[in-house]
Amino acid sequence: MLRLNKQRNTLEPEEHHFELKDSEEPNLFRDIFPYDKVPKIPFNYRLNPMNMPEEIWITDTTFRDGQQSMPPYTVKQIVDLFDMIHKLGGKRGLIRQCEFFLYNEKDKEAVRKCMERGYKYPEITGWIRAVKSDFKLAKEMGLKETGILCSSSDYHIYLKLKKTRKQALEMYLDIVRAALEEGMIPRCHFEDITRADLYGFVIPFAKELMKLSRESGIPIKIRACDTMGVGVSYPGAAPPRSVPGIIYGLTHFADVPSECLEWHGHNDLYLAMSNATAAWLYGCSVINGALLGLGERTGNTPIEALVIEYLALRGNDDEIDTTVITDIADYYRNEIGYQIPPNQPLVGSGFNVTRAGIHSDGLLKNEEIYNIFDTTKLLKRPVGVSITDKSGIAGIVQWIDIYYKLQGDERISKDHPGVVKIREWIDEQYAMGRITSVSEKEMVELVNIHLKDVFAGR
CATH class of the missing domain: 3.20.20.70 (Aldolase class I)
Structure with a gap:
C-alpha cells in the first residue's frame, strides 16, 4: 500500500x-x-x-x-x-x-x-x-x-x-x-x-x-x-x-x-x-x-x-x-544564593570576561573581534576584563576604559606612563608568587595613584 x-x-x-x-x-x-x-x-x-x-x-x-x-x-x-x-x-x-x-x-x-x-x-x-x-x-x-x-x-x-x-x-x-x-x-x-x-x-x-x-x-x-x-x-x-x-x-x-x-x-x-x-x-x-x-x-x-x-x-x-x-x-x-559557575555560558560572571592580553588588544580595536554578539544590548552584560599576569598593557587599558566608561578620545593610551607603572606593579606581584587576579579595589587604587591627573574629580 x-x-x-x-x-x-x-x-x-x-x-x-x-x-x-x-x-x-x-x-x-x-x-x-x-x-x-x-x-x-x-x-x-x-x-x-x-x-x-x-x-x-x-x-x-x-x-x-x-x-x-x-x-x-x-x-x-x-x-x-x-x-x-x-x-x-x-x-x-x-x-x-x-x-x-x-x-x-x-x-x-x-x-x-x-x-x-x-x-x-x-x-x-x-x-x-x-x-x-x-x-x-x-x-x-x-x-x-x-x-x-x-x-x-x-x-x-x-x-x-x-x-x-x-x-x-x-x-x-x-x-x-x-x-x-x-x-x-x-x-x-x-x-x-x-x-x-x-x-x-x-x-x-x-x-x-x-x-x-x-x-x-x-x-x-x-x-x-x-x-x-x-x-x-x-x-x-x-x-x-x-x-x-x-x-x-x-x-x-x-x-x-x-x-x-x-x-x-x-x-x-x-x-x-x-x-x-x-x-x-x-x-x-x-x-x-x-x-x-x-x-x-x-x-x-x-x-x-x-x-x-x-x-x-x-x-x-x-x-x-x-x-x-x-x-x-x-x-x-x-x-x-546559588553559585553559578563563573564560566557558564550566558549567565556566568566570567562569560564575556577576557584575561588574555592579546584578546584585550583585539577588543580595544573592535569589540566584535572577541565578543560573540553585543552582550551589552542583548544581556545587559558589557565586555569585561580580568587583570592577571596574562593581561598585559592592553588588558589594563581595556579594564580602565570599561570601568570608567571611557569613549572615543577619552580612552587611555597604551603608552601612558601611568599605565606602564600599573603594569610594572602587576608584574612584580606575580613575580613574587601571586596566583589570584587583581581585584577591582586594587585597580581603582592603582588608577588613583598613577593616573590621578586623568581622573581628578572622578
Missing part, C-alpha cells in the same frame, strides 16, 4: 508494522552500554530527513526536574521565577508551559499562587507517576494537562518496575485512559528512551497512544526523555542513541504530530544542547529545559540557551527580551 505524505507531497510505502516485542528477559543493549566501559556509538548509516516543524517552542521544568538538584525553592522564589519566565517567553509564549510537582502543600501553594497571576503563558502543568492515586492530585489542582511517567527502557521496565513490556504497556495505557475520561491532556514521559528498544517497544507504545488520541479526540503528548544524556545527534547513528532516529521513528512510523512531541535531554556527556537542536531540526516542535540548566545530576538543557538557539534558528529577535536572562541569573545569585 502507498500513502501520500502530506508534508513532503510524495508517495511512500505503508509497509512498516511495528509490534510490541515482549520477552521474559530485558534487552539492556550490552554491546552499546557495557557499563564497565564508556558507552559506544553504533552507526547504521541511515540518514533521517531534516523536517523542522513550522512552529517550535520551549517548555520549562525548573520547578520539577530542576528542583531535584538543589534545596527546594520557597513559594515566593517560585512565583518570582515564574514571573521572569513569563517575561522571557514574550507575549507569544516562546516558553509555553511550566511543570510542577504536586506532592506536598508547598508545591500546591506555589501552583495556586502562579495560577493567580493569570498568564496565558506559561501554562501550568503537573507531573505524576503512572498510578491513579497520583492522577487525583492533578485533577484536584484543576490542571488541564499532566505529565505521566512512562519508563520505556528495559532497565526501568524489568529492573525497576519488575514487569514485562506488555505489563508496563497495559499499566501506562490504563492511567492514560483515566486521564482521557476526565478530559485531561496526558503527556507521556518516555523515560530513558535513548536506552529503549525503539522498534520493539517505543513505536508500538506510541502507536497505541495515537490510537487512543484519535478515539477520544484529545491530544496525547509524548515527551522523549534522554534520561541518562546518552543521545547523539550524528547523521547515520543507530538507535537507541540516535536523536534524529528517535524523532523520525515517532513522527513517521507512529504518526505522532510534531506539536505533540517534546524532547527532554540531560547533559551527562555535554550533549544536551546539540541533541535539543537536533530534535527541533528533525521534527520535534517542543524542547523541555530548566533555568540555568539545573536538574538531576549534570542537569537539563538550559532554558536561556534554548532561547538564544531559537533566535538563531528563527530570527524573531524583536519579540524576545533576552536581557531577562541576566535578571534571572542575578536573582539566583542574590536571592536564592
Whole structure:
C-alpha cells in the first residue's frame, strides 16, 4: 500500500508494522552500554530527513526536574521565577508551559499562587507517576494537562518496575485512559528512551497512544526523555542513541504530530544542547529545559540557551527580551544564593570576561573581534576584563576604559606612563608568587595613584 505524505507531497510505502516485542528477559543493549566501559556509538548509516516543524517552542521544568538538584525553592522564589519566565517567553509564549510537582502543600501553594497571576503563558502543568492515586492530585489542582511517567527502557521496565513490556504497556495505557475520561491532556514521559528498544517497544507504545488520541479526540503528548544524556545527534547513528532516529521513528512510523512531541535531554556527556537542536531540526516542535540548566545530576538543557538557539534558528529577535536572562541569573545569585559557575555560558560572571592580553588588544580595536554578539544590548552584560599576569598593557587599558566608561578620545593610551607603572606593579606581584587576579579595589587604587591627573574629580 502507498500513502501520500502530506508534508513532503510524495508517495511512500505503508509497509512498516511495528509490534510490541515482549520477552521474559530485558534487552539492556550490552554491546552499546557495557557499563564497565564508556558507552559506544553504533552507526547504521541511515540518514533521517531534516523536517523542522513550522512552529517550535520551549517548555520549562525548573520547578520539577530542576528542583531535584538543589534545596527546594520557597513559594515566593517560585512565583518570582515564574514571573521572569513569563517575561522571557514574550507575549507569544516562546516558553509555553511550566511543570510542577504536586506532592506536598508547598508545591500546591506555589501552583495556586502562579495560577493567580493569570498568564496565558506559561501554562501550568503537573507531573505524576503512572498510578491513579497520583492522577487525583492533578485533577484536584484543576490542571488541564499532566505529565505521566512512562519508563520505556528495559532497565526501568524489568529492573525497576519488575514487569514485562506488555505489563508496563497495559499499566501506562490504563492511567492514560483515566486521564482521557476526565478530559485531561496526558503527556507521556518516555523515560530513558535513548536506552529503549525503539522498534520493539517505543513505536508500538506510541502507536497505541495515537490510537487512543484519535478515539477520544484529545491530544496525547509524548515527551522523549534522554534520561541518562546518552543521545547523539550524528547523521547515520543507530538507535537507541540516535536523536534524529528517535524523532523520525515517532513522527513517521507512529504518526505522532510534531506539536505533540517534546524532547527532554540531560547533559551527562555535554550533549544536551546539540541533541535539543537536533530534535527541533528533525521534527520535534517542543524542547523541555530548566533555568540555568539545573536538574538531576549534570542537569537539563538550559532554558536561556534554548532561547538564544531559537533566535538563531528563527530570527524573531524583536519579540524576545533576552536581557531577562541576566535578571534571572542575578536573582539566583542574590536571592536564592546559588553559585553559578563563573564560566557558564550566558549567565556566568566570567562569560564575556577576557584575561588574555592579546584578546584585550583585539577588543580595544573592535569589540566584535572577541565578543560573540553585543552582550551589552542583548544581556545587559558589557565586555569585561580580568587583570592577571596574562593581561598585559592592553588588558589594563581595556579594564580602565570599561570601568570608567571611557569613549572615543577619552580612552587611555597604551603608552601612558601611568599605565606602564600599573603594569610594572602587576608584574612584580606575580613575580613574587601571586596566583589570584587583581581585584577591582586594587585597580581603582592603582588608577588613583598613577593616573590621578586623568581622573581628578572622578
